[in-house]
Amino acid sequence: MSGVYRVAVRALCDFTAREGDLDHRFTPAPSAREGIEGHTLVASRRGADYLAEMPLSGVFESLTVTGRADGFDPTRNRLEEVKTHRGSLERMADNQRALHWAQVKVYGALLCAECHLEQVTLTLVYLDITSGKETLLSQDASAAELQAFFATQCQRFLAWAEQEANHRQRRDSSLQTLRFPHATFRPGQRELAEDVYKATSTGRCLLAQAPTGIGKTIATLFPMLSAMPRQQLDRIAFLTMKTPGRRLALDALATLRAGRDDERKPLRVLELVAREKACEYPDRACHGESCPLAAGFYDRLPAARQAAVEQAWLDRDALREVALAHDVCPYYLGQELARWADVIVGDVNHWFDSHALLHGLAQANDWRTGVLVDEAHNLVERARGMYSAELDQQRFSRLRRAAPKVLSRPLGRLARQWQAVMKEAALEEEGEPGKPAYRLLAMLPDKLVTAAQQLGAAITDHLGEHPEDASLELQEVLFEALAFCRLAEHFGEHSLCDLTRFGRGRAVLGLRNLIPADFLAPRFKAAHASVLFSATLTPAHYYRDLLGLPANTVWREVASPFTAPQLEVHIRRDISTRFRDRTASIEPIVEVLAQQYQGRPGHYLAFFSSFAYLEAVLARFRQAHPAVPAFSQTRGMPEAERDAFLTRFEPGGKGIGFAVLGGAFAEGVDLPGDRLIGAFIATLGLPPFNDFNEALKTRLTARFGQGDDYTYRIPGMIKVVQAAGRVIRGLEDEGVVVLMDDRFAQASVRALLPSWWSLENPNP
Known part of the structure; x- marks a missing residue:
């Protein structure tokens, strides 16, 4: 395929000219501000005829290359590329030095062609920003040899650009005829898919509350992929809060790629994994002298990159297989492929963190990006963590x-x-x-x-x-x-x-x-369209305010496919779980657990506000009802023990699992059928009343006028609804939820419960 392609000098050289080892030893680097000030300082030291920030461009076949040379001294016929640094130049990685020489050579070729020069002196100016000292490395080059170098770099990039253009055309053509992979939609799926398609088509943000069990993952991916060619999206980022969410997304994408016509879609899918999980040699430093996968990384990267894009499906295992086949680091190969994948599946920090990889790439490459955020009710707390920091005196x-x-x-x-x-x-x-x-x-x-x-x-x-x-x-x-x-x-x-x-x-x-909105608003603005979805996104204004969502954000609630008869919901008004009433509540809670279990034996989860409360009730329950199997979440529970806890919920089994609300078993746990037939919730999930939360309340009241709700009631009820959502997972499931606290009967609290629940019998 032929066409016109454009690339910046830096991007061209970054792709074609790096060589040698991957080297991530710590190297103190100047900040962006210091870099700008350093360039200005160098220019101020030159003569009056010195040309700083000189725009240059050139064409090779169908490729246009553009950029700004840092400086040209026409008197000395010297072209300069300025790089700021700290400390010893000997510490600079060889691949960085190779990149710098490539840049000044390309600029030299463009300069000679534009100004009709037969030769030029190329100079790398390394400015130590601490001392202000300049180190100059120079070489003379003829226009002919620079043109030959330029042609080589362009040929390498042009072959890749044409390949990518072909891929883009095939991808978009295929997605224009993408069909839903199942014969029918589940109840609620079509409605959600239509809302996502409209949001993507209009470039808006959508908050979609949809119940668990309808297949939200595929109902969001399918319409955004369908809209991808029409909206000229470059990338789709599917962002999750936890690892299980990535697996669900990858399963859905595998189904969509396979299609209903057995013709695999030309769609590149990449799973981004944390560095500590992707590292093959965690006991070694990340440079060529220590790690064999870092040695010669850039020399082997082109072949590995080509093999990876041909593979197209790049989940953690597949990416590792490609990387090891070419003796390169799987983690850094994944970072490279984020530039070339169509759909990237990873943690929310890849778009929303202050140093987010995908957001940075989107800004640098002017991507049109569609962003999907799963379990979005967690984004408020996750974002608060991203923009918080500590200093430890010890x-x-x-x-x-x-x-x-x-x-x-x-x-x-x-x-x-x-x-x-x-x-x-x-x-x-x-x-x-x-x-x-x-x-x-x-x-x-x-x-x-x-x-x-x-x-x-x-x-x-x-x-x-x-x-x-x-x-x-x-x-x-x-x-x-x-x-x-x-x-x-x-x-x-x-x-x-x-x-x-x-x-x-x-x-x-x-x-x-306290208010991540001020940091997140630009991230939502940078996306072409964003879809945040979860089973609990009520009330909409809470998320609009705290996440900084655009003013034209649309909120939709997908009607639940579940019906009130599937779930008995009881409120025990005769129990108070307030801190002052905890001791008095233990005996009636134990009685409620025993009565429900004896009336309908099976597997239940009982949720409490703290481990101390849980342990007190568990001890009394075991004493009063030793025949009932009871097992418990523990503080700092290792992953193997968490898995063992869930394994006890076998079909046809019996027992009560005690857990903490908001913990590992209160959301993201799928126990369908009779693996779980009920849940007891002995708390409103309210954050503790302390100085910090009272300060948060004051700040949120001043900003939004809803300090009490935003600090206490809404976050607490999100946890309650998530925990209760473990019970009904499918259209055939039936179960019971017992809410143990008189405050659940208050109108302001009941308004935050799912609309399909029936609360006709407040006292069972």
Whole structure:
């Protein structure tokens, strides 16, 4: 296929000219702002006729290459490419140096062609931003040899560009005739699919509340894929909160790729996996001298990349197989293929985190992206975590005892600021044994933040000169300080600062995000269309406000295929689970559990607000009813024990599993049929009443006027509905949910329960 393709010089060289090892040893790098200032400084040192930011372009066959050369000195006939750095240049990875030379050579070819030069001096200008010292590396080159180099790079890229254009054409042609993979839609699926298609076609954001069991995953992927060619989407990102969600998405995509006509769709699917799970050699450093899959990575990348796109289906196992067949790192091969896949399945942080891979690629390449967010009710808390940070006093104190001498002064300065903050917060001697002391701070402690910034700069400068000192602990302290200071620059009404003392010499300064909307709004704006879906997205204004959704966001509730007779819902108004009533509630709760079990033996889950409450009820239940099988979630339960807990829910089995609301068994657990026939919920799931949540309530009241609901009631009821949703998983399921607290009968609480539930009998 022939056509006209455009590529920037940096992107061209990044694709064609890297060579040698993958090298991810820590290298202190200038910030973007420092880089801009460095380029300006170099230009200011040149003569009056120096041409900075010189636009250049050229054409090779059907490829147009464009860019801006950093500077050209016509008097010396010298073309410069400026790169800022910290510390020793010898530390710079060879693949970076190869990329830099390739860039200046391409610019040289464009310059010679445009200005009719027969030769030019190419110079790499390395500016140490700490000292201001310039290191110049130069070579003379003829126009002929530069044109030959340019042609080679263009040929490599053009072959790939034409291949990608062919793939895009075949993909879009195939998706225009995409059919739903099943003979019929499940109840509610067609309605959800139509809403997703409309949102994608109009470039809007959709909040879709749809019950569990209707097949939401395939009902969202199918319409967005169908709209992909018509809306000229470049990529679809299917984002999940947990690993099981990725598996469901991949299963749905496998079904859609297979199609109903046995003709596999030319659709590239990539699963992004966390680095620690993808690493083949977790005990080795990520560079060619340590890891065999990093050695020669860029030399083998082109063949591995080609094999991967031909494979097309790249879940974790398939990607690993391709990577190991070419002796390259699976994780970094996946990062590369994120540029070339059609559908990327991964965690929500890949779009919404401050350093999100997919968002960064979309911005750099001007992608039109469709974003699907599964279990979206979790996004509020996940995003708060993404934009929060901590400084741990103990970590800095430990480093102070073993750090290089040059860091003793900035570490001492930070230690003094810690003591000043502790004294001002009156936390120096406060705190019961085993119980942390807590204070909300009225404002960010600027002097401590400044000390952390100065320490970060000192560590960065030291490691630039002494890379051999880059211990894991030193790097962790640096990253912690940098992350905190970056967020401190954006501190405002969306966040607060707190201090927690865990004992002498151990305090944690927290910068807590309260309203992720201010950080997430640009991410939603960057997507062509976003669809957030879950079984619990009520009320819509809660998510609109806290996530910063666009003003034209549409909310839809898909009618439940389940009917009230399938689920008995009882409210026990005679029980209070308030903290002051916990002891008195144990006996009646035990009685409710026993009565329901004896009336209909089978498998149940009983949810409580805390492990302490759970353990108290469990102990009394076992004492009163030793014949009833009872088993329990435990604190810090390992994955193997969690699996064993769920394995007990066999078809036809009996027993009561005790669990914590909001924990591992309260959502994302699928126990259809008689594997689970009922749930007891002995809590409203309200977050604890404490200083932090009261401050959150005040802040949300000021911003949205709904502090109490947004802080306590709505988050609590989301957990309740999710836990209750474990009972009815399919159209044939039947079961019971017992809500044990008088507050469940309040109109404001009942309004947050699913509309298809019947609450006619408040007391069973």
